[in-house]
Amino acid sequence: MITPAQTLGGVSEEGLLGSIFPFFTTQPGLLVGPGDDAAVVAASGPVVATTDAMVRGRDWLDQWSSASDVGAKLLTQNLADLAAMGAVGTSVLITLVADPATPVAWARDFAKAVGEGAALAGVAVAGGDLSSAPPGVLLVSITALGDLQGRAPVLRSGARPGHTVAVCGTLGRSAAGLRLLEAGGDQAADGDQAADGDQAADGDQVSPSDQGGIRQLCLDHHRRPTAPLAAGPLAAVAGASAMLDVSDGLLRDGGRIARASGVCLDLVGAAIAADVAALAPLLGEAAALDCVLAGGEEHSLLATFPSAELPPGWRALGTVREGEGISLDGRAQRQRGWDHFAGDVP
Amino acid sequence: MITPAQTLGGVSEEGLLGSIFPFFTTQPGLLVGPGDDAAVVAASGPVVATTDAMVRGRDWLDQWSSASDVGAKLLTQNLADLAAMGAVGTSVLITLVADPATPVAWARDFAKAVGEGAALAGVAVAGGDLSSAPPGVLLVSITALGDLQGRAPVLRSGARPGHTVAVCGTLGRSAAGLRLLEAGGDQAADGDQAADGDQAADGDQVSPSDQGGIRQLCLDHHRRPTAPLAAGPLAAVAGASAMLDVSDGLLRDGGRIARASGVCLDLVGAAIAADVAALAPLLGEAAALDCVLAGGEEHSLLATFPSAELPPGWRALGTVREGEGISLDGRAQRQRGWDHFAGDVP
Numbered sequence: 001m002i003t004p005a006q007t008l009g010g011v012s013e014e015g016l017l018g019s020i021f022p023f024f025t026t027q028p029g030l031l032v033g034p035g036d037d038a039a040v041v042a043a044s045g046p047v048v049a050t051t052d053a054m055v056r057g058r059d060w061l062d063q064w065s066s067a068s069d070v071g072a073k074l075l076t077q078n079l080a081d082l083a084a085m086g087a088v089g090t091s092v093l094i095t096l097v098a099d100p101a102t103p104v105a106w107a108r109d110f111a112k113a114v115g116e117g118a119a120l121a122g123v124a125v126a127g128g129d130l131s132s133a134p135p136g137v138l139l140v141s142i143t144a145l146g147d148l149q150g151r152a153p154v155l156r157s158g159a160r161p162g163h164t165v166a167v168c169g170t171l172g173r174s175a176a177g178l179r180l181l182e183a184g185g186d187q188a189a190d191g192d193q194a195a196d197g198d199q200a201a202d203g204d205q206v207s208p209s210d211q212g213g214i215r216q217l218c219l220d221h222h223r224r225p226t227a228p229l230a231a232g233p234l235a236a237v238a239g240a241s242a243m244l245d246v247s248d249g250l251l252r253d254g255g256r257i258a259r260a261s262g263v264c265l266d267l268v269g270a271a272i273a274a275d276v277a278a279l280a281p282l283l284g285e286a287a288a289l290d291c292v293l294a295g296g297e298e299h300s301l302l303a304t305f306p307s308a309e310l311p312p313g314w315r316a317l318g319t320v321r322e323g324e325g326i327s328l329d330g331r332a333q334r335q336r337g338w339d340h341f342a343g344d345v346p
Numbered sequence: 347m348i349t350p351a352q353t354l355g356g357v358s359e360e361g362l363l364g365s366i367f368p369f370f371t372t373q374p375g376l377l378v379g380p381g382d383d384a385a386v387v388a389a390s391g392p393v394v395a396t397t398d399a400m401v402r403g404r405d406w407l408d409q410w411s412s413a414s415d416v417g418a419k420l421l422t423q424n425l426a427d428l429a430a431m432g433a434v435g436t437s438v439l440i441t442l443v444a445d446p447a448t449p450v451a452w453a454r455d456f457a458k459a460v461g462e463g464a465a466l467a468g469v470a471v472a473g474g475d476l477s478s479a480p481p482g483v484l485l486v487s488i489t490a491l492g493d494l495q496g497r498a499p500v501l502r503s504g505a506r507p508g509h510t511v512a513v514c515g516t517l518g519r520s521a522a523g524l525r526l527l528e529a530g531g532d533q534a535a536d537g538d539q540a541a542d543g544d545q546a547a548d549g550d551q552v553s554p555s556d557q558g559g560i561r562q563l564c565l566d567h568h569r570r571p572t573a574p575l576a577a578g579p580l581a582a583v584a585g586a587s588a589m590l591d592v593s594d595g596l597l598r599d600g601g602r603i604a605r606a607s608g609v610c611l612d613l614v615g616a617a618i619a620a621d622v623a624a625l626a627p628l629l630g631e632a633a634a635l636d637c638v639l640a641g642g643e644e645h646s647l648l649a650t651f652p653s654a655e656l657p658p659g660w661r662a663l664g665t666v667r668e669g670e671g672i673s674l675d676g677r678a679q680r681q682r683g684w685d686h687f688a689g690d691v692p
Contacts, residue, residue: 032431032499038492046386049437049439055479055480134404139443156381
């Protein structure tokens with residue numbers, strides 16, 4: 001029996017696993033689940049695989065993010081990478097590397113959030129690794145596997161001049177949420193409800209006068225972002241020529257498509273004006289623009305399409321042209337954004 | 347251009363990636379490699395997946411293990427898990443989470459060792475994740491994917507009374523190596539050559555009089571263990587009824603087969619006498635027995651076979667009987683060994 005006050009050092013590995021395995025619902029494609037040397041997952045063709053880690057003190061702070069937030073965010077990061085290839089997630093492996101002084105409750109809440117999110121996405125928790133770490137260290141990682149359902153993967157390299165640049169999902173909210181937290185905005189926020197079940201509201205445009213609402217949406221999106229997972233495979237079906245998820249900022253990630261494809265992505269200022277306007281009352285105009293252009297951890301999907309006719313949920317941001325890099329209304333932009341070791345590159 | 351004195355904080359993420367990608371040779375099954383949102387790997391049927399992490403200060407100490415040692419060991423741990431299912435490795439994803447003060451040389455040496463080991467095993471480096479960590483933190487993780495080549499996976503649950511318990515590979519060497527390091531044996535060791543290319547010697551029995559030789563083999567096996575990767579699929583072909591790799595100790599891992607199968611594994615003392623005798627001159631009789639029975643990180647394969655006729659490279663350790671747990675010459679053994687949070691359970 002595990003009590004709320006216990007730490008990982010006070011329970012056995014098998015005791016802890018026994019208490020978190022019930023959070024992991026089974027899925028038809030999971031042929032061998034947690035408990036053996038490795039998992040076995042059914043595959044109908046090529047396997048899409050990605051991995052993403054989060055470490056306390058760099059990727060989250062305990063005073064701003066709960067274990068449940070971290071689990072939900074880490075899962076979204078990984079599943080968004082699969083969606084950006086046009087794939088549907090099938091399974092995840094979870095790694096928890098933790099100081100033995102970590103509360104058992106943290107590990108359980110984290111596992112519960114991943115399990116719940118995975119079940120919602122129809123993804124099996126296939127296994128993972130549990131390991132102890134030196135004092136203070138808490139790291140979580142997920143590897144996600146996905147299926148292309150017979151389609152070719154959508155790479156970053158297929159954008160061609162004349163194609164339409166489009167996004168599905170929000171822009172700048174996660175970065176705005178982080179700025180609010182850094183400015184002490186969490187305390188100012190009224191309520192701070194958990195974002196569970198709030199996915200429908202996430203794509204809405206919020207009027208600038210509704211500052212409390214947009215503030216909360218930004219805080220929520222920073223803590224536990226949602227991604228338009230179904231839009232990735234649908235974009236692939238619709239013929240998307242290049243795609244990725246916005247994890248390091250629109251300019252930096254857009255620049256990756258531009259470089260891989262050997263083209264220029266020319267964005268239209270008017271297309272992001274509403275995104276900027278929604279954040280401006282919270283942060284000011286300049287910071288709002290910066291969040292929209294360079295804000296990471298958003299996990300919206302950015303793609304190019306051969307036709308101007310976009311699948312439902314997508315909106316045009318601009319046009320692919322000959323050249324290189326990213327431009328905004330024809331003016332070249334530096335590819336600022338998040339660099340994992342250098343930090344924010346201005 | 348990256349110089350040896352540089353730290354990760356002094357180079358861009360893309361600069362670092364550009365300097366390590368050349369270590370990763372391509373493989374025919376890798377359809378989309380590093381550089382997109384996710385990798386795409388060919389699959390001929392169900393995918394076997396496992397993940398294992400190592401963190402500095404718990405899983406290795408810099409004064410005993412080089413970056414190259416850590417890379418080789420982490421790869422072996424993961425590929426041994428695939429082999430224990432009867433699978434052949436196809437690809438790996440690599441995670442590096444590091445304090446920006448980490449020397450670039452460490453990251454490069456680590457990546458080079460994984461790349462070389464993967465190439466030797468015919469495994470593609472499909473992608474990974476690179477992330478910064480708080481001061482002092484250095485963590486590496488691999489997720490390995492494998493293929494069953496049309497066979498059923500070998501689980502832990504198929505051992506039946508009358509089956510033969512067998513091992514392929516060494517016993518106790520990694521634990522003995524750790525004890526030697528803890529006792530300052532590294533300094534006493536003459537030469538301390540790298541273990542590269544030394545895989546053939548690893549399975550040999552060494553006469554007790556050759557103390558220098560066995561000392562070095564133990565140190566090498568602790569730092570960069572080899573695993574009999576090909577023996578796993580061959581055991582599956584030969585009808586192995588249960589299998590795992592010895593990662594937490596013979597008694598603890600054997601106990602896992604016993605529990606999953608609802609049987610008792612009855613080991614014969616005479617069958618491990620040579621393993622104990624080889625280590626006894628280094629450590630004394632009692633510690634040598636302890637290393638053989640409870641030493642982890644060995645990555646030999648432990649299996650049960652319906653017949654007493656074993657595939658090449660395997661040797662019998664005992665018999666599966668009705669009952670539970672592990673016994674040695676008929677006497678029940680506590681399932682001591684390594685617990686990740688509680689540590690060594692005596």
